[in-house]
Amino acid sequence: MTASTPVTPLSPVPSPAGEAARVVVVPHTHWDREWYLPFQRFRMGLVRMLDEVLDAMDADPAYRFTMDGQLAAVHDYLEIRPERRAALARLTAEGRFAAGPWMILADEFLCSGETLIRNLEYGLRGARELGGAMEVGYLPDQFGHCAQMPQILALAGLRVACLWRGVPAAVRRDTFAWEGADGTVLPVKYLPGGYGNAVALFSGPQEGLPDRVAAFTETMRPWQADGPLLAMYGADHSAPARGITGSGLRLATLGEYLALPGGLAVPEDAPVVAGELRSHARANILPGVLSARVPLKHAMGRAERVLTRYAEPLAALWLGGGERAAAGRLIELAWRQVIACSGHDSITGCGADETAGQVAARIAEAEQIGQAVTDLVSASLAEAAGRGRLAVVNPSPVGRTGLVLAGLPGDLAGLAAEDGSAVPVQVLDHAPTLLDETRMADLTRLLGRVHERELFGQEIVSWSAEGDVFTVVVGRHPTGGYRYADLKTAIAEAAARHPGPWLVRTVAEPVVTVAALVQIPPLGRTFLTTTPPLTARLVPDAPPFLPAAVRVPEDGVLDNGLLRVAAETDGTLTLTARSGLTARGVGRIVDGGDVGDTYNHAPPAADRLVTAPGRVEVRLVCSGPLVSVLEIARAYAWPVGAEGEGRAARVADVTVTTRAELRAGEPYLRLAVTFDNACRDHRVRWHAPTPRPAAESFAGGQYAVVRRGASAEGGGGEEPLPTFPASGFVSAGGLAVLPGHTVEYELLHPPLNTTPTAPATELAVTLLRAVGYLSRNGNPLRDEPAGPQVATPGAQCPGPITTRFAVLVHEEDWDRAGLARLAEEYHHDLLAVPGAATRNPAGARGDALAHETAITRRERERPTGEAPARGGEAEARGEAGPLELGGDGVVLGALRRRGEWLEARLAALRSVPTEAVLRGPFTTARLADTLGNGLEPLEVTEGVLRLPLRPFEIATVHVR
Numbered sequence: 039m040t041a042s043t044p045v046t047p048l049s050p051v052p053s054p055a056g057e058a059a060r061v062v063v064v065p066h067t068h069w070d071r072e073w074y075l076p077f078q079r080f081r082m083g084l085v086r087m088l089d090e091v092l093d094a095m096d097a098d099p100a101y102r103f104t105m106d107g108q109l110a111a112v113h114d115y116l117e118i119r120p121e122r123r124a125a126l127a128r129l130t131a132e133g134r135f136a137a138g139p140w141m142i143l144a145d146e147f148l149c150s151g152e153t154l155i156r157n158l159e160y161g162l163r164g165a166r167e168l169g170g171a172m173e174v175g176y177l178p179d180q181f182g183h184c185a186q187m188p189q190i191l192a193l194a195g196l197r198v199a200c201l202w203r204g205v206p207a208a209v210r211r212d213t214f215a216w217e218g219a220d221g222t223v224l225p226v227k228y229l230p231g232g233y234g235n236a237v238a239l240f241s242g243p244q245e246g247l248p249d250r251v252a253a254f255t256e257t258m259r260p261w262q263a264d265g266p267l268l269a270m271y272g273a274d275h276s277a278p279a280r281g282i283t284g285s286g287l288r289l290a291t292l293g294e295y296l297a298l299p300g301g302l303a304v305p306e307d308a309p310v311v312a313g314e315l316r317s318h319a320r321a322n323i324l325p326g327v328l329s330a331r332v333p334l335k336h337a338m339g340r341a342e343r344v345l346t347r348y349a350e351p352l353a354a355l356w357l358g359g360g361e362r363a364a365a366g367r368l369i370e371l372a373w374r375q376v377i378a379c380s381g382h383d384s385i386t387g388c389g390a391d392e393t394a395g396q397v398a399a400r401i402a403e404a405e406q407i408g409q410a411v412t413d414l415v416s417a418s419l420a421e422a423a424g425r426g427r428l429a430v431v432n433p434s435p436v437g438r439t440g441l442v443l444a445g446l447p448g449d450l451a452g453l454a455a456e457d458g459s460a461v462p463v464q465v466l467d468h469a470p471t472l473l474d475e476t477r478m479a480d481l482t483r484l485l486g487r488v489h490e491r492e493l494f495g496q497e498i499v500s501w502s503a504e505g506d507v508f509t510v511v512v513g514r515h516p517t518g519g520y521r522y523a524d525l526k527t528a529i530a531e532a533a534a535r536h537p538g539p540w541l542v543r544t545v546a547e548p549v550v551t552v553a554a555l556v557q558i559p560p561l562g563r564t565f566l567t568t569t570p571p572l573t574a575r576l577v578p579d580a581p582p583f584l585p586a587a588v589r590v591p592e593d594g595v596l597d598n599g600l601l602r603v604a605a606e607t608d609g610t611l612t613l614t615a616r617s618g619l620t621a622r623g624v625g626r627i628v629d630g631g632d633v634g635d636t637y638n639h640a641p642p643a644a645d646r647l648v649t650a651p652g653r654v655e656v657r658l659v660c661s662g663p664l665v666s667v668l669e670i671a672r673a674y675a676w677p678v679g680a681e682g683e684g685r686a687a688r689v690a691d692v693t694v695t696t697r698a699e700l701r702a703g704e705p706y707l708r709l710a711v712t713f714d715n716a717c718r719d720h721r722v723r724w725h726a727p728t729p730r731p732a733a734e735s736f737a738g739g740q741y742a743v744v745r746r747g748a749s750a751e752g753g754g755g756e757e758p759l760p761t762f763p764a765s766g767f768v769s770a771g772g773l774a775v776l777p778g779h780t781v782e783y784e785l786l787h788p789p790l791n792t793t794p795t796a797p798a799t800e801l802a803v804t805l806l807r808a809v810g811y812l813s814r815n816g817n818p819l820r821d822e823p824a825g826p827q828v829a830t831p832g833a834q835c836p837g838p839i840t841t842r843f844a845v846l847v848h849e850e851d852w853d854r855a856g857l858a859r860l861a862e863e864y865h866h867d868l869l870a871v872p873g874a875a876t877r878n879p880a881g882a883r884g885d886a887l888a889h890e891t892a893i894t895r896r897e898r899e900r901p902t903g904e905a906p907a908r909g910g911e912a913e914a915r916g917e918a919g920p921l922e923l924g925g926d927g928v929v930l931g932a933l934r935r936r937g938e939w940l941e942a943r944l945a946a947l948r949s950v951p952t953e954a955v956l957r958g959p960f961t962t963a964r965l966a967d968t969l970g971n972g973l974e975p976l977e978v979t980e981g982v983l984r985l986p987l988r989p990f991e992i993a994t995v996h997v998r
Contacts, residue, residue, distance in 0.1 A: 060265070061251055062288045062295050066104035066272035068178060068233055069111045071142065073383040074812055074826050076392040080275070081114050087277045088115045092122060095129055100283040104136040104272075104292045107176030108143050109161045110378060112168070130169030136291035138165030138172050139196060144380035146177075146184040147328065147763040148335065148780050150342050151741035151992075152931050152943065154184075155968045157377045158194045162969060172293045175199035175224070178233035180382050182323040183315040184740040188218030189992055193968045198296055200227040203323050204315030206751055212261040212268070213304045217312040219742040219990040220946075225304045226311075227296060229270060230261045232321065236269035240279050247285055265300025314744055316762070319753040322638075324388070324824055325761050328782035329721070329807040330636040331387030331394055331833055334401065336841070338376075338385055339765070339779025341405035345372050347433050347866050349411035351933035354940060355561060355920060356415050365411045366935070372407035375400045388636040388812060388825065391832035416871040419563065423873030428453065428566040431869040432558040434862055435923035435930045435942075439557045439585070441664055441701050444870040445469070445514055448548025450568035455557075461566055464664040467551040473512070474544040481508060481533040481540045491520055494544055501525060503532040508540050513547040514872075553664045555585075555702060556868060560922035561933075565873075585703030587663035594656050596666045596698070600705040601846065603698060609654040609672040611698065613707065615847045619729050621773050624845060625709070626725040627651075627694050628802070629676050631685045633719055635811040636833055637824040638756055641721075644684030648676055651694075663702065670696040680719035690716040706776060706846035706860060711805060718834045722806040725786075728771025729847055732799045735785045736852045738766025738861065741931060741945040742990050743852065748785045748799075757819035760784055761804070766861045766947075769852040770801050776844040776857075776864045777803070805841050808834040858927055858947040921997070924955035928987065936970050939996035943968075946987035956983040960997040968994055 067087060072080055088111075095101045105112060116123050129135035141161035144154060165171035175191040175198065177183060182204040191199060199216060205228050216226045229235060235258070239250055258267045269287070271278055283289055296302045316323055328335075349372070353365040383389050384397045419429040430442050446453070448468070453461040473494045478484065491497045496512035498520055503509075508529070532540075558564050586599035594605035602614040611624040629648040634640030651672035659667035672694045677685035692713055699708040711724060734747050743766075752758035765780040775783070782804040810833065813825040844864050848855035920940065923930055927948030934941050940960075946952050956963075963976040963983050976983055976995065985993060 060267060061255065061269050062266045062290050062298065062301075063236065063239070063269045063271050063282065064104055064290055064292050064295055065102055065278035065282065066233070066270060066292070067106055067276060067278075068272065068274050069106050069108070070274065070383045071108075071110055071114070071378075071381055072393045072396065073389045074393075074828050075390065076396055081118070083275055084111055084115055085118050087275070089119070090277045090280075092125060092129070094280045095134060096125065098280070098283050100289060102134050102136075102289045102291045102294070103278070104172070106143065107138070107172065107174075107178060108140045109138045109164045109168075110142045112137055113164070127169040130165070133170065133291065133294070136172040136293055137168055137170070138162055139175065139194070141374075141377050142381045143177070143179060144377070145327070145382045145386050146180055146187065147182065147739065148385045149338065149376075149380040150346070150765065151184075151186060151190070151739070151945070152346050153342060153376055153380055154187075154190055154740065155193075155943070156373050157380065158190065159969055160374065160377060162194060172291065173197075174293050174296060176292060177201040178229070179203070181325070181327060181386070185219040185314040185742040185744050186740050186990070186992070188216050188224045189220050189222040189990075190968070191224060192222050193992060193994070195967065195969070197224065198227070198302060199224050200229065200292060200296070201315070202229040202232050203321045204317055205320050206311060206315070206317040207319035207753060208309045209311065209320075210261075211263075211305060211308055212258075213302060214308045215304055215310045216315075217310050219313060219744070220988050220992070223310070225302055227268065227302055228261075229268075230258065230320070233270050234273045236271045237273045239269055239271055240282055240285065244285070251287070265303055266295070266298055268295055268301070317751040317754075318756055318758040319751050321754045322756040322820060322824065323754075324637040324756070325759060325782075326634060326638040326807065327386035327388050327636060328761065328763050328780070329639070329804040330809065331835060332804075332806055332839065332841070333835065334385055334387050334394065334398060335779045335781070337398060337401040337405065338379065341372075341376055341401050341408065343865060344405055344408035344412065345369065345376065346932055348869065349408040349415075351433065351561070352415040352431065353411050354933060354935045356418060361414060361418075362935070365414055368407050368411050372404040375404035375407070379404070386636075387833065390812060390828055391830050394830075394832055412869075416869070417874075419871045420874040423565050423871065425873055426450070426568050427873035428568065429563055429871040429873060430556050430558055430566060431563045431871070432561060433866045433869060435560045435921055435933075436859075436862075437557070437559050437922070438863065438868070439555065439703060440863065440868055441553045442556050442868040442870045443551065443553055444872065445549045445551050446568055448550050449570070451550040451552055451571040452569035453552075453554050453566040454569050456565055462555040462664060463571075464553045464662070465550055465571070466553055466660060466665070469546060469549040469551070471546050471548055472543065473546050474542075476542050478540050478542050479538045481529055481538060481542070484508070484510075484529055484542055485526060488522070488525065490522060496546060498525065499547060501528060503528065506536055506538075506540055507543060508532060509543045509545055511545050511547060514549060555664055558868065561920065588661075588666040588700050588702050590658065590661045590666055593658075594668065596668060596700040598700050598702055598704070600703070601700065601707060603668070603700055603707055605656045605668055605670055605698070607654065609651055609656070609670050609696070611707070613845065613847050615705070615849065617849045619772055619847045619849050621727060621729045621847050624726040624773075625696060625711075627672065627674070628723050628725055629674065630721050630723075631677070631680060631719060632721040632807055632809055633680050633814075634817050634819065635809050635814045635824070636830065637813055638817050638820045639721060639759065639761070639807060640817050640819040642680055642684050643818070646677065646685045648674055659697070665699060665701045667700075668698045670698065672696075676717045676720065678717050685720075692716060704863075705848075706774075706844040706864065708842075708844050708864075710840055710842045712838065712840040714838050715806060715808060715834075715836055718808055718810060720806075720808055721804065723802045723804050724841075725800055725802045726773055726775070726845065728773045728799045728801060730771040732771030732785065733787065735762070735768055735770040735783070735801070737762060737764035737768040737783070738858065738947065739764055739780065741947075741992050743858075743947055743949070746785075748787045755821040759819070767852070767857045768801070769848070769855075769857060771799050772847055772849065773801060774846050774848060774852070774855070774857055775801065775803060776846075776861050778842040778865070781841075781843070803843070806835055806839050810834055853927060853948055853950075858929055862929060920958045920960070922957040924957070925987070926952050928952060928954045931992070936966075936996060939998050941966065941970070942995050942997070944985070944987070944993045944995060946989060946991050949989050951989060952987050954985045954987055954993065956985070956995065956997070957981055958997065963995060963997045966994045966996050968992075972996060
């Protein structure tokens, strides 16, 4: 196979005789945007480096330069040197300066598959706008490669990859075929020795160059029997030397080299490597980054989720006009922040503390933007619902029956569906009503407490003055025509009438937090009406959609008919499925030492594991029928840090609290494990014995499900610990965990410290890894440093740590157990929005129509008495959205607007072929690539589109 990349012809230069004539030099740099220095400090070096490169290219037409495969650094440069944009665009258009195809060199396991796709989309689009993109899937320094990368590259039009880490020992040539999870096969140019294999080629006097070329060819020729050798001349954060065009060696960009005859020739006997590339055989892959600075991983999971499955699709479905345009611009800002944070030295947490702080801030900003857009949609929904109603939105493309949590007025803690039927409701909490009572000599001091409308964290609804008591009523979701000037006038009049003192009371509107069981159509909404309190009753003759109630048959036991949960005396849990399959000892906490660094875990030579709590307390927080919660508090004595060859004798008292929540109709147990980390140099893991022995695990992530064993291939200078990433779910031996973010897990065989009756295998999930160095020169489990030895006290992660996930036991394999569907439900809660009065004053019809949203306009234009649009029995209790997705194992990855089209990203999370079935009020559809280009029309029959999918195939569909 050969690359078909269009290139600019190489400039003719003199070539030396012999083997040197078959060496092609690719001048390049590897630019870590942020790492052991924060972004802005690295950027100054970037500006100097690219200044030198552009000056060299201006002076020498034969000079070529490859900018690391990522466009972000080019943008960073042009922000400081905008005057050089035209020159850089010219060089890019000429093919001499290779930009893109990525926006950032992301870690492929610590962001979602959709983030990888958007990364490539933004990088290719930006590079082409600059003058042209390097059409090579260049992956020089990522810490391993995900199973779907061949398909992700191919769907963007890239037909060749070039990479370094993760290649197994079976690869003995510098080219091989890489088969992705779906069967897509790409030729790969492997970089033996890394992306700087020729970094020393031009070091030294010119007369010594032939000897250095000979040494280079002697090293590289065993990897490539024929064709020109690839000499990657570059290193981290540096510019190649000038004058190298006079060396007689040919210069090229990476794309130009791969397009040369023999530049990418995959021998017929070359191995086909299938799936992810996570072997340690030929280079370290630094797996400890999966669990370094876990709060970053938590934040990334939240930001990706709110952006991909709430802000973007809800704006596409429910906003129109100017609001949709504004939301689109905000969403693009958020995506750029998420992509920037996905960098292989960013989300990994293997940078300096200053770097990690900036990454955390950018992730938080992306999440805030996503939430702001969701709030914009919520405001429209609140208007459409009106005062006294609750709007509930389903972010999933399948109909769901599930719980939604909402705050309701205290006297109206019941709910009724649109057809008038009672909605099962369970009261969870009553908010306090008297928030404050203060004596004030001067009543006007009250104004100093008020910020516009805010008072005590809520918003002012009304006020009154009786005698010497001034009462302010606040609420969480106020409506009406509040004006600060009116409050100021009322206070002034009251103070004039009665100089003081005054008793100032701040009272909250009575609010009750309830859980409601709602049936809601795919990507649809329903309006619930608040009513006087109703008793939630789940009885055998209830409507078919109602599940069995959650019972508490005895102390420490929860049961919803699908799963029985029992808290044991040691604080672990016993889970029993309806089939009888049981897992005992679930949730054992193991604390061990870690004298490694942000790249690699390393236990101390004399490690001491803490597994048994000193005290266990179990209490029932709430009891059914819709949700029941146990709280389990376990007290431990953990060593405060590393000391000598082991762990310190001094200990810290740490309480690990587990909130175990079982809901009606859910076959999994929701868990939140919380502790305040007061220790250093340690690793905390959550363990669960599997119901059956398991020599392999199955983990979801990046639009694939990957099968892994209990060991890893070593040989590249680090201990091959079999710790792996999982984001959607991980399953082994009949036990599954649904994490709320990317987690590190390990399948332990045999298990540690189990009783004779325990199963032979155990799944461990890392809750925290606290370390004090970016890289240790003497890491016991790694031969060489992975970076500078920089102290990182922030990577000890002091303070509160909370990890949320769900756990279940299942008889069948991951596919037939429907783990992809369960993960969809667990990760995407129903959205509840309290109704509100219109934002526009009554009678101002023209102004209201000028500012109304797509939702309110649809409500206004519906004829009086006409029911909302419905789509079958499953949608009888709400208004359907525009799309419903069916098909075994088919999931929705993203939903957004592409001009006049609605774009849906579909993925088949199945190991066998399946069919996606898309239903909705559309008449035209087409298949598209991941860049938004239409590929071929698709047949639509009466609003139904059927699309056969290969196992793990990703498909982008446009409908209108």
